[in-house]
Amino acid sequence: MEYTISKLAKLAGISSRTLRYYDEINLLKPSRINSSGYRIYGQKEIDRLQQILFLRELEVDLGTIIQIMNESSFDQFSALLDHQNKLIQKRARLDKLIETIDKTIAHQKGEIVMSNEEKFKAFKESLIAENEVKYGEEIREKYGDKTVDESNAKLRGMSKEDYAAMEKLGNEIFDLLPKAIATGDPTSEIAQELAEKHKEWLTFSWASYSKEAHKGLAEMYVADERFKAYYDKVAKGATEFLRDAIINYVDK
Amino acid sequence: MEYTISKLAKLAGISSRTLRYYDEINLLKPSRINSSGYRIYGQKEIDRLQQILFLRELEVDLGTIIQIMNESSFDQFSALLDHQNKLIQKRARLDKLIETIDKTIAHQKGEIVMSNEEKFKAFKESLIAENEVKYGEEIREKYGDKTVDESNAKLRGMSKEDYAAMEKLGNEIFDLLPKAIATGDPTSEIAQELAEKHKEWLTFSWASYSKEAHKGLAEMYVADERFKAYYDKVAKGATEFLRDAIINYVDK
DNA sequence: CTTGACCTTCACGTTACGTTACACTTTATG
DNA sequence: CATAAAGTGTAACGTAACGTGAAGGTCAAG
DSSP states (O other): OOBOHHHHHHHHTSOHHHHHHHHHTTSSOOSEEOTTSOEEBOHHHHHHHHHHHHHHHTTOOHHHHHHHHHSOHHHHHHHHHHHHHHHHHHHHHHHHHHHHHHHHHHHHHHHHHOOHHHHHHHHHHHHHHHHIIIIIHHHHHHHHHHHHHHHHHHHHTOOHHHHHHHHHHHHHHHHHHHHHHHHTOTTSHHHHHHHHHHHHHHHHHOSSOOHHHHHHHHHHHHHOHHHHHHHHTTSTTHHHHHHHHHHHHHHO | OOBOHHHHHHHHTSOHHHHHHHHHTTSSOOSEEOTTSOEEBOHHHHHHHHHHHHHHHTTOOHHHHHHHHHSOHHHHHHHHHHHHHHHHHHHHHHHHHHHHHHHHHHHHHHHHHIIIIIHHHHHHHHHHHHHIIIIIHHHHHHHHHHHHHHHHHHHHHOOHHHHHHHHHHHHHHHHHHHHHHHHTOTTSHHHHHHHHHHHHHHHHHOSSOOHHHHHHHHHHHHHOHHHHHHHHTTSTTHHHHHHHHHHHHHHO
């Protein structure tokens, strides 16, 4: 049985443009061209098309399909497993995105409808979510999952009072920072007070404090553009100053 | 704090091309253009970019992001829910694809195992049946039911490896036969090697080996047209030569 | 013989940028 | 202060997998 292009297209449920394209990229050539230049397909091509569409269904890109169809059935087998892994990773990513939206929505809902109590709780969640989105990857990489999870857990466990205290401390740090910088000396008393407040502030979210971790974080502030931008809002070189103050404080 | 394009790009972890593109599609315009035509961004633009990147993370396309950012926060809320639904559907589709690959792989594995296990088993059965049909009567007559039944039982009990070895031996015999014939001497070393391999080959299906039975089989090869035709495919007189070689080997 | 359904080959549009190419401006260095 | 290096600008092509015409040839039916 022979088919013209649109017969085959109908049979396969695709467009004839698609078949022309597959011809063009040498994925599926017609069995012959008739005297008027029409593409004619035979049974072999139908079978091949079946395979192609199967792989396409699985979201394999056409380049890969071309490769796969030139490989031994053993390699096709492993290519399939390979592809499945990609899909699984994609799904994991989707899981995370869906969860993030859940959190964001919960947060927004909280803002619109909820009481102060719940608003506070939702805010903490969004703080956690935001931290995760912004810095999660680097921090997890640098300090490990345990550190991050514990930090999140601690944030979740915070009371309203704790949070208020933390926020107050954060503001104090921002008040202190320009004053400390004005001294020009990271070992000055005011700079050391700044570093101490920063340590206190940290312990609100850090499950355990260590000098090394504190210094490491200070270095990361400087190294990471986003942290840097956060502190440099106060003044140019503020991040570096904070780092130096912390290092002096810790090593004191 | 003001930022040039690549400062902002670094800050946000994206390329400056991306920022130019966002300018082009009116997704994110710089706060102003300086005298040299450089794009300058301010705090407001940073905040907007944060939102944009958040939505982009969630795989919202830029066209939709533009729309969302022009909407009220209530509509943004429902747009987010809308998008989440799309993601959930995408995930469901991925679930199906992953399952399909699982099934396909299981199926192919099944086919492979079948072809190696079941097919082999089926092959052995047919070998036995064939033997029975072809030679059963004569052999049963000549060597008795017990011999035949034992032989069949042994065949049935063969492992894949046994079978592969038997097949290999059979091929070696067929390779060796013309070479042995070329010597013209059934007592030649190569002819004796041939006879020994034939003995080994026999022990795969014979429950017990005896010199008499081996010689008897050799005579039967010559006497029986079907055996004769089988070996004479190699060369004229091959069956007789094989018999002579076996007799010499056994009597040696 | 005409009409309409099919077929052909260009060739542009789509998304979200990456990647040159070329010209100009700012910053760093000797 | 001259020059080199780094940064910025616009313009334009490339990507994947086709969709969508446009312009023109082919085929079966009335």
